[in-house]
Amino acid sequence: MRHILHADFDAFYASVEQRDDPELRGKPVVVGGSPDSRGVVASASYEARRFGVRSAMPMRTALQRCPQAKRVRPRFDRYSQVSRQLMAILRELSDLVEPLSLDEAYLDVTGAVASGRPPGEIAAELRTRVRAELGLTISVGVATSKSVAKIASDIDKPNGLTIVPPGAERAFLAPLAIEKLWGIGPKTAARLRREGIGTIAELAARPREWWAARFGKTGPHLRHLALGEDDSPVVEHRERKSVSAETTLAEDTGDPGVLEELADRLSQSVARHLERAELRGRTVKLKLRLSDFTTFTRQVTMPRPVDAPEDIAHAARTMLRRELQPGRQFRLVGVGVSGFERPEDQPMQPRLAGFE
Ligand code: DCP
Ligand code: MG
Ligand code: MG
DSSP states (O other): OOOEEEEEETTHHHHHHHHHOGGGTTSOEEEEOOGGGTOBEEEEOHHHHTTTOOTTSBHHHHHHHOTTOEEEOOOHHHHHHHHHHHHHHHHHHOSOEEEEETTEEEEEOHHHHHTTOOHHHHHHHHHHHHHHHHSOOEEEEEESSHHHHHHHHHTTOSSOEEEOOTTOHHHHHTTSBGGGSTTOOHHHHHHHHHTTOOBHHHHHTSOHHHHHHHHGGGHHHHHHHHTTOOOOOOOOOOOOOEEEEEEEEEEEEOOHHHHHHHHHHHHHHHHHHHHHHTOOEEEEEEEEEETTOOEEEEEEEEEEEEOOHHHHHHHHHHHHHHHOOTTOOEEEEEEEEEEESSOTTOOOOOOOTTOO
């Protein structure tokens, strides 16, 4: 059995703005584009939500509903920075962290629970740390699956903690509205309501055939979710620190031609991987191993982040040439790039049109 936490910041962008500017605290705040350029609301503080303001609503409508709301332009760099801080705290609690977006992540704590720590205690520690270290609140759901943990974190927002004990999944879901389930959007929900299905319990009572007829291929999966069954694992997204490639030579050599050609090939391989991962780095590293197994590295910092094979190869060759001496035999060459400008595990937040 797994034990999973889902953590999500409360009114993320708006709370960061309120934290950073004391003037905004306790007041209705909307973060998003200008009402004059058809901007939309990205995040609304809970004070603004009382007036019916919601994410993705046109800013003009939001300000009609709540004219005293303060509008703030989004500062994406700031939000990514706070996001990285949250992910770092999560990683200290478990190595199995799966960020879903800037403001939320799954955490698999099965290991810690096996060694005697109740999952609720880990959740409590997480909430305390986030509040103390980041000055922000999160809501946390604790359950035996990702799907139930995510629904649980949302049910008592803001600043909530909802624990669904093992075996109680179905009872927990039963009274909830069908939209809470992954895969049931507003249109599907409206159609189901016309058939008299409004709660997850009513949905879960449908026979297997009904699911297949109604939802086709995704039917069986959705049915499991409605029954509180979900065994999808938390997939770790480790921050990639470097991309590298190395080769041990079939025979030790000191031949500059052979070694430079190898450095070129390795550079090309690294460049291909960087391109695929959409990464560029400032540091190019060369690793060398001599015939007596002495291993050392040389590195150079580039004026700009690089991902092109010729830039990497040029840097690698230059470092290599300095190490060539008559009689010096090499058995391994490696090339790597690090110092990335964007951590690979930063999930991209969908950016809505209309922000300036
Ligand atoms: N976001 C956005 N556009 C949307 C929804 C969200 O730009 N349509 C951004 C702004 C949010 C952030 O993503 O602050 C996180 O999204 P959430 O859905 O978690 O919403 P909030 O954190 O703002 O509020 P909640 O307390 O409901 O989680
Ligand atoms: Mg949130
Ligand atoms: Mg979220």
